[in-house]
Amino acid sequence: MDFGQIMLSLAQGFATTCLLFILTLIMSLPLGLIIAFCSMSKIKPIRWLSRTIVWIVRGSPLMLQIIIVFYVPGLVFNYPMESRMFAVTVAFVINYACYFSEIYRGGIESIPKGQYEAGKVLGMTSTQIFFKVVLLQVIKRIMPPVSNEVITLVKDTSLARIISVGELIKSSQDMMKATASILPLFYSGIFYLAFNGILTLLFNYIEKKLNYYQG
Amino acid sequence: MDFGQIMLSLAQGFATTCLLFILTLIMSLPLGLIIAFCSMSKIKPIRWLSRTIVWIVRGSPLMLQIIIVFYVPGLVFNYPMESRMFAVTVAFVINYACYFSEIYRGGIESIPKGQYEAGKVLGMTSTQIFFKVVLLQVIKRIMPPVSNEVITLVKDTSLARIISVGELIKSSQDMMKATASILPLFYSGIFYLAFNGILTLLFNYIEKKLNYYQG
Amino acid sequence: MALLKVKNMRKDFDGLEVLKGIDFELNKGEVLAIIGASGSGKTTLLRCLNFLETPTSGEIYIDDKLIYDAQKDIDLSDAQLREKRLNFGLVFQQFNLFPQYNVLSNITLAPSLYIKADIKRKKKEANLEYIKNLFKPGARKIFLQKRSDLRQQANSMHEDIEKLAMKLLKRVGLLDKVKSYPCELSGGQCQRLAIARALALNPKILCFDEPTSALDPELTGEVLKVIKSLKSKDSTMIIVTHEMEFARKVADKVIYMADGVIEEMGTPSEVFGNSKSQKTRAFLQKEPI
Amino acid sequence: MALLKVKNMRKDFDGLEVLKGIDFELNKGEVLAIIGASGSGKTTLLRCLNFLETPTSGEIYIDDKLIYDAQKDIDLSDAQLREKRLNFGLVFQQFNLFPQYNVLSNITLAPSLYIKADIKRKKKEANLEYIKNLFKPGARKIFLQKRSDLRQQANSMHEDIEKLAMKLLKRVGLLDKVKSYPCELSGGQCQRLAIARALALNPKILCFDEPTSALDPELTGEVLKVIKSLKSKDSTMIIVTHEMEFARKVADKVIYMADGVIEEMGTPSEVFGNSKSQKTRAFLQKEPI
């Protein structure tokens, strides 16, 4: 096996990793917002249900959640998961949506009440206040924890191999067997570092952009 | 298999999980401090080396680190790992020490220069300033991120099964196979939740204790 | 005819009676100063007037027209509440500027949003009209004309708003800060901007809740000067303040509140110089003029 | 004989000349006020005197004895530096109290640490002595006696420190706050505590760097009053301040600094009333007395 072949195989694994990463982000970021609103709802049952779910998800390993999401439909409901990738994506989306929801909630709750009141006194509607006054401030405040979480997500994608999804680490382990060498593992490490490096730069850029004002 | 047997088997897995948790904490907390001091060292090579290592470790998946730590000694140095638990512990300690080091560094750097200068002007030695003036303030400031990290550690222990260490999730998966039922997975989820619940209470208590002063 | 009349306003917080029946009148062009110890309910009164709190009971008349009756108007929609609220403006102690907008946008944000909403509504009407008359001759031409009129109208309204904002900024002395962000202003400048922002909506009555108590004493002066300069026969103001000297000089009417009731009300010379109530005298002795 | 003599002190920050040769003398019991525009190097001068910055060149004499020569003493050990530093005390603009210790402990912390270190050293000596004389008759008895003496000595020293701290707290008017934490004090109380903390080490010269400029004007008075009360024939002080009135009333000597040099030096009446330099007059005109 030459270097090119190894890289090709790793690139395939990396493609799966990226796919999982992107799908998770696209779905969990908005889902998290919904959960955040449920967690702040004035209706007690909704609030408590949503907070309990978030507590459970955040309190147990993602690995466990993946296994449960994958096997429960078949074992309990006799309605097996068609696709492993789908199961992994569902587990990731739920897990990350819960994490994001807490970040959103912290961000929204950190906006001083005075901002809402100033908007009201100036005759804005609740929607206008949320979108025109509060939202950008929230985004600015949650950027640091969100970027942390996103970088954790990159690394967590490796958990997909638990139910035999061929992501980067699995393909590098396959290559390790094929070449009886440890090198593919290091190569895959470089993939992760590069990916995270790029993300870090991206987030630094965004945070800088948002720093045009303080507070 | 009756409920008692399942629980017994899960308890064994949980014991391994706890052992890994405790070993990692005991060793990574002090090691992290050493790395933090290296990262703030006035000697450039030490500072850069230590920051690079931290960057690499924090930028790549723990799963990959476990695999590498486990296989490299045998494959590359012909000096095989005697014990899987040992390999996992080494990987965890390195990984968490790096995370803790960044938390420590943030905490130490957040202490205003004035505290050091006040100590100096009052004729204290550097050691006295560190231990009598700065340390407690640092501890207070790092409690929240440290407690987050510790709870992440509880969940990360599940990664040990990657190299067949029989921790909680592995034993619950074994039980799942043996009983062809999904229940052991849920039981193990409860173990995690309980563990994390207790830790959360503990940390809340400590943070409250440290709140006798502000700032 | 009184511009504002408040009748028997009461407010409970979970059983804690904070306002125990407040009655007063205010004429157009008058300045009312409200003084009183901490916790006497001054802020609560202003917040009730601005509908940030719902009074437990009480009536509010503007130009002798009942605009709000706490007993009946419990379930007002947001839109209705907003309309009533626009009779009043409020300047907060903590400024509550929008940090992500620059000085100019802080002033124009709310008015622009109305213009947008207004134009949008009118566009919708035009669309409906068009659909109704779809088969009448010339309908399309009228429709297109209307659309372009609306566009022009919007543009000129936005321009007007901007002109007004610049005029107000000049008035509060912030003309050189148009493009700055709130974080780049001093406390006094922030409060002057907040005043300009409230003025831009041209409220009938402008309320101030301790506008200088978050400021360093050095910066207090510039804000008080601006407030004083607002005084004219057209502008009616209610000012909650601890600056007795200022209240005495600027106010036409002074209310001393204590424990949720109006303990004393009158002209500054009546209240400060010649107070009837024992409580008022005790309070005024403590506060340095 | 001057208590303090500073000769030709210079300080560069990476090529930026901040102090360009400062010379002055101060007698025991005198109060020196340093005034000057922002950036003129006042803080830097105090920091050099307290060895928080290393001067580029210059000499410091105490009681006509050279204690520091920047040219020679580049590589002073931490311990040597500490000893020299104890001639001076410094009260910071930002107080820099230790938030985790209560008021009393903030004062006693540093002195207790010395006592502990001192006793530890003496114990070691006693141990060595004992080992040397191990076989002499009575050595053990002498040793035990010495140990118990040391213990008693430590106790009484700690008690003394505590007594001194209480005396100082009384002097700065914080006797009722002994058990409070810094976060529970007002700015003025914080600064008074910081002064007491500096006094506890009994420095020959006590320096203040704008002790009131982080305070609300209302709190400034109480701190200035405390500083004024410290004036006596035994206490020598250097005060960097923007409070001209205070400087004029309290100081025996005033230095006006500009751009890193002493532009004018003399008694308050000389500097404030009759300044020779054009620069000084321009500066004093801007600052309101």
Next chain:
Amino acid sequence: NNNKKDFEYVTKKGTLVIGITNFAPMNYKDDNGKWIGFDTEFAEAVCAELGLKAVFQEIDWDTKEVELKSKTIDCIWNGFTVNDERKENVDFTKSYMMNEQAVVVKASNASKYTSLESLKSAKIAAEGGSAGVDAIKGDEYLKQAKLISVSAQTDCLLELISGTSDAAVMDYVMAMSYVGKGDYADLVIVESIDLAYEEYAIGFRKGSNLDEKVNEVMVKLYKDGTLLEIAQKYDIEVQLLDLSK
């Protein structure tokens, strides 16, 4: 190559670390959590003869060659099928048991999957790196199917009952001892399908001198009847090969 001194290496350690996965009847746990099974007792008997302590280490079957090479295990002894590809990485002992690959499906699907051809578009689970995978890859129909590679043979059974796979290819010896029993009652072996005949042996590091030592002991144990006795205990004596020749 220091693998030549493998015997000296393990003797010095005093232990033989045996890489296994959990599957009956070869290596599995009794109710007390103690390892039992044919290969377990076989290995213990061999180690006793060699004066070594047998240490059983569960591994991910997929990475068994890496484990062997990195010396985290000393041999693979878990119904390990001999084939040419593996001979490149592993030194085999004599074969001691015959086996074939079986196709297992849910009973409800038994009428659907009766031939190799009918499995062409199914999802087939097999243990990663196992002889089952080789069998699938070597068959013209099965190689068109979607291969689900799992990390232990028992995972295949779980895949079947949770419905996440349609069929599983696994060792016949193992299939016999699980299928139709207890929690796996509604699984069946598709008897109408015959996959390759194969044999089990023990795998050591390439160039190791351990396999010869173990060969000697195996023959001895066969001749004195120990091996047959163990096989009878687990009901697989018919599969045992004649080692006396």
